Amino acid sequence: MSNNILEAAKALLPYLKDCGAEAIEPQLIELIEKGEAGQSMNIPIGKLVRNHDKAKLQFDALLKKRQSGEEIRSYSPLPGDSSAPVATSEYVCPKEGGCTCGKYPTGWDRHSIEDAIPICPKLEQPLILNSAEYSVSQLREIQFSYHLSIN
Secondary structure, eight states, rough: HHHHHHHHHHHHGGGGGTOOOOHHHHHHHHHHHHHHHOOOOOOHHHHHHHSHHHHHHHHHHHHHHTTTTTOOOOOOOSSOOOOOOOOOOOESSTTTTTSSSSSSOOOEEETTSSSSOOOETTTEEOOEOOTTTHHHHHHHHHHHHHHHHHH
């Protein structure tokens, strides 16, 4: 099997939902596995993908990158148990001297990476990480970076 087509098909997997083609994922995985086992799957992969316009466009773009020698990056989850709880991180009001709004007088603990960092209702700024490992200037940089990422 053409390595370019196989690599483009693998890289397409995370995009299938966005392309509205998540229904073809099991078939595409099966074709990829057959291709990795040495069977020629160029035509079946092409036929499967080309039945979905957005998936076809994405696949063609990934294939073009692969053929040009450009690296194709795709997402794969980190190994390990992602359901395990993360260590909590304490966040505090960004105002020096502590909370003035009264909503977070003792700070706020983030128990999951998926928990959104709350906004101080008085200052309209996100709470900042409270850690002895960070200097005040580092904490302000973290706050500034976060503010830029949400705007």
